[in-house]
Amino acid sequence: MTVLGIETSCDETAAAVVTGDGRILANLVLSQLDEHRPYGGVVPEIAARSHLDHIDRLVEEAMAEAGLEFGALDGIAVTAGPGLIGGVFVGVMTAKAIALAWDLPFLAVNHLEGHALTARLGTDLAFPYLLLLVSGGHCQLLAVEGVGCYSRLGGTIDDAVGEAFDKTAKLLGLGYPGGPAVERAAADGDPAAFALPRPMIGRPGLDFSFSGLKTAVRHAAQAADLLDDPPGDAGNDAGRKADLAAAFQEAVGDILAERCGKALDLFRERYGKAGPLVVAGGVAANRHLRERLDGVARAAGSELMAPPPALCTDNAAMIAWAGVERLRLGLTDPLDFAARPRWPLEELRETPAPAKTG
Structure with a gap:
């Protein structure tokens, strides 16, 4: 099982490819620190535009580093919330386009669940x-x-x-x-x-x-x-x-x-x-x-x-891994899933019955 992950919820544009056995084939993060530093914090409009400018290239570079074509993937995972809605929307639309073009399962990942499951990436941590x-x-x-x-x-x-x-x-x-x-x-x-x-x-x-x-x-x-x-x-x-x-x-x-x-x-x-x-x-x-x-x-x-410090801050490897975990359970999402600026983790208990993965 191999999943492409996309993360654009704040001020890092990120793409990663992760396998079901916990191998990170690619994990690219483009920081926007220089763009936001003059303001002393993240400016949502600047963040969204930067994501839009760089996400396609980062996805292409991640796939090239992983040595894979899109057809070899088993799913596309993306942060669908919570986060700055402009940036989240850029990532979600990019992931939907790839999923539609290659007929792949679409996985709308809660950003917090990405953090919550990262400790299981490449470890034997049990629930x-x-x-x-x-x-x-x-x-x-x-x-x-x-x-x-x-x-x-x-x-x-x-x-x-x-x-x-x-x-x-x-x-x-x-x-x-x-x-x-x-x-x-x-x-x-x-x-x-x-x-x-x-x-x-x-x-x-x-x-x-x-x-x-x-x-x-x-x-x-x-x-x-x-x-x-x-x-x-x-x-x-x-x-x-x-x-x-x-x-x-x-x-x-x-x-x-x-x-x-x-x-x-x-x-x-x-x-x-x-x-x-x-x-x-x-x-x-x-x-x-x-x-x-x-x-x-x-x-x-x-x-x-x-997790290692590089996996503590926002990254796409954690999103791809959360996608792996959800795909194993058949928890895919429809392409009309709407990006969400707020999305408490507790609401994931209301996840609908597993859908077929294809």
């Missing part, structure tokens, strides 16, 4: 497992019971953790993208130099909140006179900014660790085992957070599983 999904737009704890079967245990009540990283980097002038910029700065900082809150720690449930932490970082930066530098310029206060970045990263680590510890206990009660704990999404590439979560998993008698 169920506990998933911490952390990215620029999402922060959720989920029990992954199977393909299309997700139970939400908790999530952010305001901002995603990735957004908090981006906003912290922007107000400190650390550059774009914010997550890696904060991590680099924090490596040289003292996390004890600033006292920041840990919202939701100790409270019942498994929800997160990061808006108060963002506000506290801004107040601390104002008090320390660290807000005068333009974006991308650390200025003459690099040491103090590194301290604040480290304090912020430490606070996030404490929050995620406490919530995941509680989630592992709940998971054990519900499923009779403590995990494993899988972390996925762009923020999962942060090494400090991985180390914190690894300690939490070990303390619970479990283990932490995380």
